Amino acid sequence: MSIALKLVADSKQGFHSKKTCNKEKTAFQPENEPAPEGNQGALQGGVPRGILVVDDNLVALKAFETRLKADGFIVTTTPNAASVASIAETAKVDVIILDINFPAGGQMEWSGFTVMQWLKRFPELASIPVIMVTGSDPEQHREKALAAGAVAFFQKPVKYSELRAAISHALG
Numbered sequence: 686m687s688i689a690l691k692l693v694a695d696s697k698q699g700f701h702s703k704k705t706c707n708k709e710k711t712a713f714q715p716e717n718e719p720a721p722e723g724n725q726g727a728l729q730g731g732v733p734r735g736i737l738v739v740d741d742n743l744v745a746l747k748a749f750e751t752r753l754k755a756d757g758f759i760v761t762t763t764p765n766a767a768s769v770a771s772i773a774e775t776a777k778v779d780v781i782i783l784d785i786n787f788p789a790g791g792q793m794e795w796s797g798f799t800v801m802q803w804l805k806r807f808p809e810l811a812s813i814p815v816i817m818v819t820g821s822d823p824e825q826h827r828e829k830a831l832a833a834g835a836v837a838f839f840q841k842p843v844k845y846s847e848l849r850a851a852i853s854h855a856l857g
Contacts, residue, residue: 727757740784766795814855
């Protein structure tokens, strides 16, 4: 059974909007540093690297997409945690940026931690580096995210230069 069919069989969750606090509406911190030059790290053998961004906040999704595309990455986004494995498989992503909290709904409750457990079930997806982000209290999630296998953890709003460094490190 393909990853997509397995996920559909286990969850019928769709996108549900939620009210977000002002902190969650802002994806990035303002920075006084100049933007990195070029797209170093975004290419492998002349081919752009792919990043999947998963966040139920549509403003944050667009902000991540805009910044990462400007750096030369191929960016795929989804607000639906249940679709991560099928998108990661289809889009052949090199890194996943994954929010931790998703709204309740559907037959299965999804969180960034649930998604990471799913990814580990599929050998072709288990090795994709995951960077976790959250708009909620970082002390509540940082240790758990790193113990679950995340290569980095950030609280929103994210300092883009630090996120970019974590992506470069994850890509080796």
